[in-house]
Amino acid sequence: MNRSPELARLVRFYEAINPATLHEELASVYATDAHFKDPFNDVKGHGAIAHIFTHMFHQVNQPSFHVISGIQQDGEAFLTWEFRFRMKRYRTDEQCIRGATHILFDERGLVTLHRDYWDAAEELYEKLPLLGAFMRMLKRAAAR
Template sequence: MPDTRTTRLVDAYTQLTRDNLPALLALYAENARFKDPFNDVRGHAAIGRVFTQMFEELREPRFTVQVSASEGDNAFLTWELHFLRERGEAMVIRGATHIRYSPNGLVQLHRDYWDAAEELYAKLPVLGALMRALRRRLATPQPG
């Protein structure tokens, strides 16, 4: 069951736009760490740049949160990032996040876990075909 800190954070992510990014950052400690498969940054300014870049590179990005839970100063979220490709094709990246809160209730650590190979690279035309071929070659044979 999520606590009020986590509920506020989930609400901020599901309502996130370029204009209300400062409201999301206000939930993070000034020296918070944000880490995902492409970034490892500290502080409001650097975290803000990660999200600003997302809004610049993706069309209509929006988050949905499927599961959120809290225990002590830790929270766990599963989420989907929905956006449109250049030609208008809908895309979804699925992932999970570990949150650790500081004693004053702000996010101290935000660590995203998602498989860039499956969720992003495999959906690109040329690289995707290569990734699927590699996956088939490396997969454990199934009986039957």
């Protein structure tokens, strides 16, 4: 994948994310008033975005992102990725969420919009003990 400097910096940030350097490195890739949205969050600003990642480190073990592919045109990019982790509760085997992210960069190469797209029902809820059985039953019923 041929990456611009700003996209390469963002991919490195995600693939090396860790609690010790989160706040410092987040400021090097996200604009101060960046907007971040995923299936569970809709926030603006460094503090709120950092809180999402800090929460992630508290909820799961061994979180890691791997960017599979990406395209960029001018100040806009689209990435596909895998997020691997082990739940601290419930299942302890490695889990994988596959998704995509739409990114907008400002003129300085900082992220102003980060919008994640992934299916929370299939990628997460179906893997939880009680909720998973219910979600799989709903999925089968809807397919009939």
